[in-house]
Amino acid sequence: MPHITLPEGLPGITGPFAFRPETAKPMRALAEFLLRGPNTLSSADREIIATYTSSQNDCHFCQTSHGAAAAHHLGGPSELAGNFALIADIKRDFESAPISAKLKTLLNIAGHVQQGGKRVTTEDIARARKEGATDTEIHDTVLIAAAFCMYNRYVDGLATSAPRELEAYIPMGARMAHEGYVTPPVQSPAPHPDAVTV
Amino acid sequence: MAHIQLPIAPELGREFPGILGPMTFRPETAAPLNELVNVLLRGESTLSRGERELIATHVSWRNDCLFCQSIHGALAAAQLGHDEALVQKVKTDWADANISPKLKALLNIAGKVQLGGKHVTAEDIAAARDLGATDLEIHDTVLIAAVFCLCNRYVDGLGTWAPQDPGIYRERAAKVVEHGYTAVTETAIASMQD
Numbered sequence: 524m525p526h527i528t529l530p531e532g533l534p535g536i537t538g539p540f541a542f543r544p545e546t547a548k549p550m551r552a553l554a555e556f557l558l559r560g561p562n563t564l565s566s567a568d569r570e571i572i573a574t575y576t577s578s579q580n581d582c583h584f585c586q587t588s589h590g591a592a593a594a595h596h597l598g599g600p601s602e603l604a605g606n607f608a609l610i611a612d613i614k615r616d617f618e619s620a621p622i623s624a625k626l627k628t629l630l631n632i633a634g635h636v637q638q639g640g641k642r643v644t645t646e647d648i649a650r651a652r653k654e655g656a657t658d659t660e661i662h663d664t665v666l667i668a669a670a671f672c673m674y675n676r677y678v679d680g681l682a683t684s685a686p687r688e689l690e691a692y693i694p695m696g697a698r699m700a701h702e703g704y705v706t707p708p709v710q711s712p713a714p715h716p717d718a719v720t721v
Numbered sequence: 722m723a724h725i726q727l728p729i730a731p732e733l734g735r736e737f738p739g740i741l742g743p744m745t746f747r748p749e750t751a752a753p754l755n756e757l758v759n760v761l762l763r764g765e766s767t768l769s770r771g772e773r774e775l776i777a778t779h780v781s782w783r784n785d786c787l788f789c790q791s792i793h794g795a796l797a798a799a800q801l802g803h804d805e806a807l808v809q810k811v812k813t814d815w816a817d818a819n820i821s822p823k824l825k826a827l828l829n830i831a832g833k834v835q836l837g838g839k840h841v842t843a844e845d846i847a848a849a850r851d852l853g854a855t856d857l858e859i860h861d862t863v864l865i866a867a868v869f870c871l872c873n874r875y876v877d878g879l880g881t882w883a884p885q886d887p888g889i890y891r892e893r894a895a896k897v898v899e900h901g902y903t904a905v906t907e908t909a910i911a912s913m914q915d
Contacts, residue, residue, distance in 0.1 A: 526846045526863075527856035543860055545760045549753035556749050580837065632878075639784065640877025648724045658725035662747055662879065665724075669874035676867035679838025680830075681860065 526682045534695075535584030535685040536678050550674070554704040557667050558592075564660055566700070567596035568626050569667060571613060572633045576668045578614040579637045582675035584685035586614065589671075591689075591696020607689070625654035629664045636668035724880040728913050735882075737909055738889075739788030740872060742881045744906050745913060754872075755903040761865050762796075763901055768858055771801035772824055773865060775811050776831045780866045782812040783835045786873035788883035793869075795887070795894035823852040827862040834866035 529538035540547035558569045570593035577585035594606035612620040617630045628651035635642040643665070651661055678685075686692070727742040729735060736742045744751035762773045774797035781789035794808045801807060810818040815828045826849035833840040841863070849859055876883075884890070897905055 526841065526843065527859050539860065539864075543857070543864075545764065546757060546861075546864055549756035549760070553750060553753040553757070556753070560749065582838065636874050636878045640786065640874040640879075643724065643878045643880070645724070645880075659747070661725050662743060665878040666743070666747075666750055666875055669871045669878060672874055673867040673871035676834050676838040676870055677864055680834045680841045680863040680867060681838075682841070682843075 524682065525684060526680075529681070529683065534691075535588065535683050536674060538683050539677060539681055551704045553670060554674075557663060557670060559703050562659075562663065563657065564629075564663065565596065567593050568629070569663070570596055570700070571610070571622070571626065572629060572664055572667045573671050574610060575613060575617060575630050576633050576637050576671040577675050579634060580672065580675035580679075582671075582679055583687070584678050584683065585671060585675050587685075587689060587692045588695050588699060590614070591692040592699040593696075595697050595700035603693070623654075625651070625656055628654050629656060629660065632661065632664050633668035636665050637672060640669075722880065723882070724878075727879075727881070730909065731912055738884050739792065739881050740876050741906065741909050743875060743879050745909050748906075748910055751906050752903070755906055757868060758872075758902050761861060761868060766858075766861060767855065768824075768827075768861065769800070771797050772820075772827075773861070774800060775808065775820070775824070776828060776862060776865045777869050778808060779811055779815060779828055780831050780835050780869040781873050783832060784870065784873035784877075786877055788876050788881065789869060789873050791883065791887070791890045792893060792897075795890035796897055799891070799894045799898050821852075823849065823854055826852050826854060827858065830859065830862050831866035834863055835870060838867075 525538060527542070530541040533541055540551070558573060559566055562569065570589050574586050574590040574593055577589060590607070590610040593610055594603055597606040597609070609620065613622065613630070617627055628647075632643055632647050632651060635644070635647055648661060723736060723742060725746070727736045728745045730737045737745055744754070762777060763770060766773065774793050777793040778790055778797050781793055790812060794812065798805045798808045807818060807820070811820065811828070815825055830841055830845050830849060833842070833845055846859060893905070
């Protein structure tokens with residue numbers, strides 16, 4: 524059960540978003556720009572950075588929903604299963620996952636940001652630059668990781684409810700990938716029968 | 722030196738200090754960040770602006786972010802009768818500080834959020850509620866703490882510089898108290914275009 528009384532039937536962050544629209548608006552706008560705005564990093568890569576940070580923070584709702592968004596960005600329905608497997612590999616050990624050398628260096632930076640800003644070293648930055656990362660890409664990686672240290676704490680610090688199993692996140696990820704973060708779903712989704720606090 | 726090339730402040734001949742560096746580098750993300758902080762720290766609330774700045778300051782101290790704990794500490798003092806000793810006490814030892822029991826319960830929650838969302842327990846929430854904290858106050862405390870876990874990482878993760886002179890933070894705090902967070906960033910961006 525959430526720590527405060529939230530509107531019912533809204534999973535994860537959408538509960539506190541509905542509770543406090545004044546703070547939801549800039550939080551949604553920030554996610555929209557960072558994950559879907561114009562960028563030399565693909566939305567898939569940015570969602571992977573968000574997913575990895577959320578998994579390091581052990582936030583079930585954020586890592587599963589953003590992992591699903593990344594899987595949808597990476598391909599159509601026939602490729603979904605393979606994309607979900609890739610996301611699981613990245614969360615487990617991104618250094619050995621089949622992703623670009625540049626994305627590995629950005630995930631390394633994101634992982635250090637998750638531990639604390641001062642953990643990011645000049646070597647981490649030099650390694651990313653060597654693989655072609657630009658200043659803006661490094662900036663956005665640091666801010667995506669920092670932003671998910673906020674979203675993850677917001678979701679878990681209020682003990683929001685969320686479905687546990689992956690299937691529930693497939694349509695949610697599709698909405699996040701293709702419709703974005705600014706417009707809330709027109710209809711509140713029905714509470715999932717297996718909804719639990721995670 | 723910062724990890725990336727940030728804009729130079731004409732009046733300083735070097736980068737803008739702290740979060741102003743990356744905010745002038747990327748105005749597209751500065752806008753929602755400033756809007757969020759304005760609502761949380763300056764918007765209508767049953768918690769005073771000084772109390773909310775104390776929560777931000779304590780979390781930034783826990784994250785060892787010199788710039789954020791200094792500027793938000795100065796903002797707290799500016800709105801709490803210029804009591805800088807109180808701000809220092811709340812950073813390091815709020816349990817013994819001369820603040821309300823309710824604010825202590827909220828600082829306890831904020832400290833747990835800093836460790837990680839799952840560290841907040843039902844007992845932490847019940848203790849705050851027993852002292853009169855509302856759902857909205859608990860919500861805003863959790864979100865302020867979470868936001869500063871973002872801002873602190875943003876500031877230090879990019880290797881920005883922080884002034885050592887407390888006078889600089891007092892001056893800048895006075896401007897934020899008067900004009901708000903968004904206006905101070907917009908003034909910095911405008912100064913680059915003069």
